[in-house]
Amino acid sequence: MCPDYNILHTFLKKVEFSSPNVPELFFSTADSSATIPTNIDVKIQKDGNHEGLYMVNLQTTLNSQLDSGKAIFNINMIYSALVQIEDDGEVDEVERKALLTQVVPMRLYDTIRVLVWTLTSQSGFPAFMMNDYKFGLADGEKYNDEEDEEELLDFGIDDDDDDSELDYDEDSYNDEEDKEKFGCNLDFDKQMQCQSAFPLGYDWMIESLGSNPTGERYLQIVKVFFKCNVFDYKELPIYKCFYRFLTPIKYNHPNYKECDVSLWPILFQLLFGVCDDVQVRDQNEGLPEIEFSYKGWSKRMVSSLSLTELMSLAASLILDTFFNMVNMIDVEIDTSVLTALDEGKMISKELFSAQFKCTEDNGIGSLDFVKHYYKRIQNCDMQTFGYTF
Numbered sequence: 001m002c003p004d005y006n007i008l009h010t011f012l013k014k015v016e017f018s019s020p021n022v023p024e025l026f027f028s029t030a031d032s033s034a035t036i037p038t039n040i041d042v043k044i045q046k047d048g049n050h051e052g053l054y055m056v057n058l059q060t061t062l063n064s065q066l067d068s069g070k071a072i073f074n075i076n077m078i079y080s081a082l083v084q085i086e087d088d089g090e091v092d093e094v095e096r097k098a099l100l101t102q103v104v105p106m107r108l109y110d111t112i113r114v115l116v117w118t119l120t121s122q123s124g125f126p127a128f129m130m131n132d133y134k135f136g137l138a139d140g141e142k143y144n145d146e147e148d149e150e151e152l153l154d155f156g157i158d159d160d161d162d163d164s165e166l167d168y169d170e171d172s173y174n175d176e177e178d179k180e181k182f183g184c185n186l187d188f189d190k191q192m193q194c195q196s197a198f199p200l201g202y203d204w205m206i207e208s209l210g211s212n213p214t215g216e217r218y219l220q221i222v223k224v225f226f227k228c229n230v231f232d233y234k235e236l237p238i239y240k241c242f243y244r245f246l247t248p249i250k251y252n253h254p255n256y257k258e259c260d261v262s263l264w265p266i267l268f269q270l271l272f273g274v275c276d277d278v279q280v281r282d283q284n285e286g287l288p289e290i291e292f293s294y295k296g297w298s299k300r301m302v303s304s305l306s307l308t309e310l311m312s313l314a315a316s317l318i319l320d321t322f323f324n325m326v327n328m329i330d331v332e333i334d335t336s337v338l339t340a341l342d343e344g345k346m347i348s349k350e351l352f353s354a355q356f357k358c359t360e361d362n363g364i365g366s367l368d369f370v371k372h373y374y375k376r377i378q379n380c381d382m383q384t385f386g387y388t389f
């Protein structure tokens with residue numbers, strides 16, 4: 001079984017980036033494909049002064065070059081974690097090695113992918129997302145913890161080497177699919193078919209997000225990290241652990257029936273989830289009004305927005321929502337708790353906090369965002385209580 005452990009801290013220990021042939025390469029007209037040999041080396045250091053304390057270093061190198069041999073960019077980084085193993089003296093050596101060379105590196109790997117994506121997206125070349133990777137079992141040993149074994153098997157590459165240096169086969173980047181990825185032609189498996197501006201539903205929001213370079217980056221990061229269907233609103237991690245507790249009500253807008261039925265409950269949740277100042281205003285007769293201020297806008301009623309303004313608001317809110325999900329990457333979500341909670345009902349602070357594996361004691365994640373989000377739920381509940389019956 002997996003030893004009990006805590007990741008006390010993760011940090012970027014070293015990063016080097018070079019583009020030895022720019023800007024000349026930008027003006028090259030030669031037709032040449034690129035390969036990106038990638039190497040990951042796992043190194044473990046034991047702290048001699050503290051029992052059970054280890055530093056896991058993932059050294060990642062990428063050396064992108066054209067078929068001609070001319071270098072495009074070179075990346076060398078070390079991303080590390082301080083790991084505390086409980087009762088380390090009683091832990092089996094095979095289990096300890098599996099934890100430090102497989103389980104912990106797997107948890108660090110997604111952060112490395114984002115760092116590489118961020119560096120290459122600012123390099124002047126197409127942004128590059130590293131492939132999924134499985135850190136292979138050392139010495140042919142079978143790791144027996146069912147949860148971690150299932151997590152390991154989610155990756156699509158097998159590796160039976162008996163050392164800790166893990167190499168990608170550079171030829172794997174020569175097929176047309178990966179050339180397209182390197183060219184940043186992200187069509188998300190052609191799942192998005194929405195072409196028209198209206199009826200302004202969630203499909204339109206995702207299309208708008210994907211047309212924005214920053215939004216496209218957030219889409220890809222969320223899709224890769226959380227392995228979710230970003231085209232299904234209720235599959236988003238931020239919906240599962242937060243937005244579903246912001247119970248929507250019907251509210252006034254003159255074009256209510258003209259827009260897609262998905263817009264209004266989603267817009268309600270985005271407003272309460274993103275904006276710091278949202279108020280439900282009772283109109284005595286008819287549907288209530290939603291008043292908000294957002295990013296320098298003076299206070300407005302949703303009912304006063306033209307369709308053009310509504311489009312601008314929806315596009316900005318969905319961008320901020322995906323940005324918030326990127327910030328959730330370091331916070332662990334307890335999926336077993338998620339499935340046990342009812343959506344559309346008021347939730348206690350204790351149950352809401354139970355969804356997350358971050359605590360003040362174990363150093364994983366931050367409780368600040370949990371407290372911040374729960375205050376928003378409380379605000380929504382208080383303002384909408386009279387309209388939910």
